[in-house]
Amino acid sequence: MAxxxxxxxxxxxxxxxxxxxxxxxxxNSSFWMVVSVVLIIGFFVLTMxxxxxxxxxxxxxxxxxxxxxxxxxxxxxxxxxxxxxxxFAIFFFxxxxxxxxxxxxxxxxxxxxxxTAALAIFTILIVxxxxxxxxxxxxxxxxAPSGLPLPMYIIIIPIEIISFLSRPVTLAVRLFANMVAGHxxxxxxxxxxxxxxxxxxxxxxxxxxxxxxxxGIVALEFLVAALQAFVFAILTCVYLNDVYHVGxx
Amino acid sequence: xxxxxRYIGAGLAGTALIGAGVGIGxxxxxYLEGALRNPSAAASQQTNLLLGFALCEATGLFGFVLxxxxxxx
Numbered sequence: 001m002a003x004x005x006x007x008x009x010x011x012x013x014x015x016x017x018x019x020x021x022x023x024x025x026x027x028n029s030s031f032w033m034v035v036s037v038v039l040i041i042g043f044f045v046l047t048m049x050x051x052x053x054x055x056x057x058x059x060x061x062x063x064x065x066x067x068x069x070x071x072x073x074x075x076x077x078x079x080x081x082x083x084x085x086x087x088f089a090i091f092f093f094x095x096x097x098x099x100x101x102x103x104x105x106x107x108x109x110x111x112x113x114x115x116t117a118a119l120a121i122f123t124i125l126i127v128x129x130x131x132x133x134x135x136x137x138x139x140x141x142x143x144a145p146s147g148l149p150l151p152m153y154i155i156i157i158p159i160e161i162i163s164f165l166s167r168p169v170t171l172a173v174r175l176f177a178n179m180v181a182g183h184x185x186x187x188x189x190x191x192x193x194x195x196x197x198x199x200x201x202x203x204x205x206x207x208x209x210x211x212x213x214x215x216g217i218v219a220l221e222f223l224v225a226a227l228q229a230f231v232f233a234i235l236t237c238v239y240l241n242d243v244y245h246v247g248x249x
Numbered sequence: 250x251x252x253x254x255r256y257i258g259a260g261l262a263g264t265a266l267i268g269a270g271v272g273i274g275x276x277x278x279x280y281l282e283g284a285l286r287n288p289s290a291a292a293s294q295q296t297n298l299l300l301g302f303a304l305c306e307a308t309g310l311f312g313f314v315l316x317x318x319x320x321x322x
Contacts, residue, residue, distance in 0.1 A: 003321060004317075004321065005317065005321040005322065170307075173307075173311060174303075174304075174307040174310075176314075177307060177310040177311055177313070177314040178303075178306070178307060178310055180314050180317065181310045181313045181314055181317070184317050227299060227302075227303050228303065230299070230303075231299075231300060231303040231304070234296075234300060
């Protein structure tokens with residue numbers, strides 16, 4: 001029987017080209033990434049009929065726009081609306097990738113640290129570059145909060161720098177760990193059910209327990225899939241705060 | 250010997266979930282406490298509730314993933 005970690009195996013399907021001795025290949029991970037992007041584009045193509053009185057489909061599109069726009073406005077402020085497309089894209093990519101991963105036989109692209117780390121590093125680079133472009137070198141004041149006695153800065157500045165540098169790490173590992181843990185748990189319960197059934201006799205009556213457990217975990221996993229996309233998006237907004245509010249940190 | 254040590258290590262890594270469980274319980278209990286005292290402010294804090302829940306759960310899951318890596322990789 002397949003172990004619980006086998007569902008995360010990346011299979012190479014074709015070699016594309018080479019860069020600096022490394023082969024770039026087309027894998028099942030890239031296939032499911034393309035599937036989620038196509039689904040997102042399809043969703044918004046279906047919902048973008050610009051009628052004055054929105055129908056059902058159009059209100060879905062408008063609700064999702066309003067949701068992210070309000071998130072950016074509430075956590076950072078109206079001046080950050082130029083970053084709203086980025087937050088929007090990252091939220092929907094993670095949401096669709098997580099939800100697609102919940103389907104049987106589908107591959108969860110966000111269950112790989114490489115994918116989530118790329119998203120997290122991109123987020124933190126945007127914060128750094130936009131902060132330096134907007135505030136110049138004054139942006140580095142976020143590492144030194146104002147209004148402290150002078151000796152405190154010896155301790156505070158290293159702490160602030162470490163906490164800033166740990167942001168991409170926790171951002172990436174949080175999403176990755178949630179997806180891996182949920183799928184492993186699902187697989188473990190399913191394996192246990194199959195194991196009980198294979199035993200036969202009176203033990204196979206007990207199969208009802210892991211099946212009910214699996215049902216509960218599936219429901220929890222759908223919640224976690226949406227929640228983690230939301231958390232990633234809102235933490236991106238919180239980090240974008242550092243671009244606009246350098247002074248009061 | 251090495252096999253046994255691996256299982257012990259995985260079990261120890263799983264204890265990280267104790268803290269996460271306590272934390273999630275504390276978040277929801279405090280939220281309910283506050284929501285019952287001031288129900289009109291409860292709806293506006295649901296975002297923070299879910300954010301706290303997700304942040305708290307993640308710390309325990311780091312330990313769980315570590316246990317899985319020790320066991321299966």
